[in-house]
Amino acid sequence: MIQVNNFGRVIEVIVDDMLFSSVDYAVEGTVPFDNDPLPNESEIKLWNLSPETISLLTRNSIVGINAGYKGDIGLILHGRLSKAVTKPQGVDLITTIYVMDSEDLSKRKVTDVAYAEGTLASYILKDMAAQLGLPIAQFDLNRDYRYEEGYTASGKVTDIITKIAKDCGTSAYVNKGKLYIRNLRRGADDVFALSPQTGLIGSPEPFEDEHFKGYSIKSQLQYRITTASVIDLSSKQFSGRVHVRRGSHHFSRTGNFTTEVEAILP
Structure with missing residues (x-):
């Protein structure tokens, strides 16, 4: 079971070879994560950067964010800068950078790609994943559905992957620039013990939708918690x-420093 230290918050924003540490810069932001293959957009604010530094924050720069506590920090975002906007606010100059955790995958489309009778879903999924061009971090199907009458793939690749994964009773999502095709409840994930002593904030709120029951949970920021994490x-x-x-991570040097998630029951 993972033990944590929740003292002395640390934030590191890395853009290409530039490091913006919360030791030296006022910084805040939100990093979302979910269980679908469309990329998420994070928003990070940095205060009072020099004009020279702002000019280096260019589209497609590689961005990474580490967050946590002294002696225990980890990666919560890896992606590409989509745009940077700088505006004055009183005596301050605030630069907001927007980061996609992968390229804009909605533009990846195929037209009438035909698969023979009896083709397995795993074959089609791997073929469509190659169309996305993302590395596959995990690939584990609940069942490998067989399309006895064949299958024709046409449209957005992300939509095709989502549909075929659903036929297999499996989720497909992008996280930190990698593609995951797996059951949220099954995998070799670390187990994180969350209690008031390890960072739980307030009371978990129950929820129920068409397919799942679970709890909405808020904790002190914990980089280990992301899609498919076990708590x-x-x-x-x-x-x-x-x-x-x-869920999402929320961080700042002096304000919010939390992780909020929806977590489903086994």
């Missing part, structure tokens, strides 16, 4: 294992 939750309302479906 052993201990609270007055509920104690047991849950699996993260989606």
Whole structure:
């Protein structure tokens, strides 16, 4: 079980070879994550950068963000800068950078790619993943559905992957620039014990939708928690294992420093 240190917050924003540390810069931002293959856009604000530095924040720059606590930080975002906007606010100059956790995958399309009778979903998924051009971090299907009458793929590649993964009872999503095709409840994920002593904030709120039951959970920022993370939750309302479906990290030098998630029951 993972043990954590929740003292002395640290934020590092890395753009190409430039490092913006919360030791030297006022910084805040939000990093979302979820269980679909469309890229997420994060928003990071930096205060009072020099004109020379601002000029280096160009489209497609590689951006990474590490966050956590002294002696225990980790990666919460890896992607590409989509745009940077600088505006004055009182005596300050605030630069907002927008970061996609992968390229704009909605533009990747195929037209009438035909697969023979009896083709397995795993073959089509790997073929469509190659069309995206993202590395596959995990590939584990609940079942490998067989298309007895064949299959014709046409349209957005992300939509095709989502549909075929669903036929396999499996999720498909992009996280930190990599493609995951897997069950949220199954995998070799580390188990994180979350309680008031390890960072749980407030009371978990139950939710229920068409397919899942679970809890909305808020904690002190924890870089280990992301899509498909396993949480052993201990609270007055509920104690047991849950699996993260989606959420977001919120960070700043002096304000919010939290992770909020929706986590589903096994």
